[in-house]
Amino acid sequence: MEKYSWKTYFARNMGVEWMRDKPQHRNPVRLMIVDEARAVGRTILDVGCATCIDYPLCRAAGLEYTGIDITKKFVESARKRYPGVDARVGDALALPFPDGSFDAVYSKDTITYFPPPLWRKGVDEVWRVARRLVLFSFCSPLVEKTRYQKVKVQQGAPVWDNRYGRGEFTDYVKGHVGFERMEIRSMRVWKPDTPHELYLFFKKSR
Numbered sequence: 280m281e282k283y284s285w286k287t288y289f290a291r292n293m294g295v296e297w298m299r300d301k302p303q304h305r306n307p308v309r310l311m312i313v314d315e316a317r318a319v320g321r322t323i324l325d326v327g328c329a330t331c332i333d334y335p336l337c338r339a340a341g342l343e344y345t346g347i348d349i350t351k352k353f354v355e356s357a358r359k360r361y362p363g364v365d366a367r368v369g370d371a372l373a374l375p376f377p378d379g380s381f382d383a384v385y386s387k388d389t390i391t392y393f394p395p396p397l398w399r400k401g402v403d404e405v406w407r408v409a410r411r412l413v414l415f416s417f418c419s420p421l422v423e424k425t426r427y428q429k430v431k432v433q434q435g436a437p438v439w440d441n442r443y444g445r446g447e448f449t450d451y452v453k454g455h456v457g458f459e460r461m462e463i464r465s466m467r468v469w470k471p472d473t474p475h476e477l478y479l480f481f482k483k484s485r
């Protein structure tokens with residue numbers, strides 16, 4: 280199995296400040312994730328949380344937030360900025376939580392970077408630890424047919440930046456035990472011609 284080049288990529292190439300939204304962005308994807316999570320319960324897990332950008336929004340909405348990210352410096356920065364935040368260093372491909380631990384689990388702009396075919400494992404893990412709602416967001420829309428692609432970065436080895444086939448991705452998630460229904464939302468965030476997409480998968484309530 281190939282080494283995870285993106286592990287070192289995020290650690291080396293991405294500054295902590297880059298991983299922050301400016302307050303004026305009021306990113307509609309983030310607002311929608313929080314609203315949807317609130318509608319199904321009280322606990323939320325952010326997989327690939329970086330610097331826990333969404334923590335203040337979640338807290339203001341009364342959600343109990345937990346974040347997990349593989350890049351230690353992002354997690355450390357989050358803990359410094361938000362004392363008391365439950366932010367952990369860990370791998371999305373082996374989440375250290377029992378099944379059904381959180382009412383809602385989301386992963387925003389993260390599984391895109393997994394080396395093929397590991398996005399399926401990422402989906403399995405998110406599904407496993409979610410009780411009611413699973414959300415995936417992508418800052419480029421899904422495409423007709425999966426394209427695994429490597430991109431060159433300024434320093435270090437090329438990293439994966441995949442575009443998943445909409446049918447392949449959604450069929451895979453829907454194939455999980457307990458799937459009830461799916462919704463897709465498309466939103467303009469930064470670039471007018473590249474909408475962000477949010478995929479919501481509801482699990483049957485037990």
Ligand SMILES: C[S@@+](CC[C@H](N)C(=O)[O-])C[C@H]1O[C@@H](n2cnc3c(N)ncnc32)[C@H](O)[C@@H]1O
Pocket residue numbers: 285289298326327328329330332347348349350353369370371372386387388389392
């Ligand atoms: C583009 S950033 C998105 C951060 C955040 N979700 C947001 O939308 O602002 C991708 C994040 O995924 C994290 N990441 C990549 N692979 C991961 C893995 N296997 N497990 C946990 N985090 C991972 C990176 O460290 C980085 O913080």
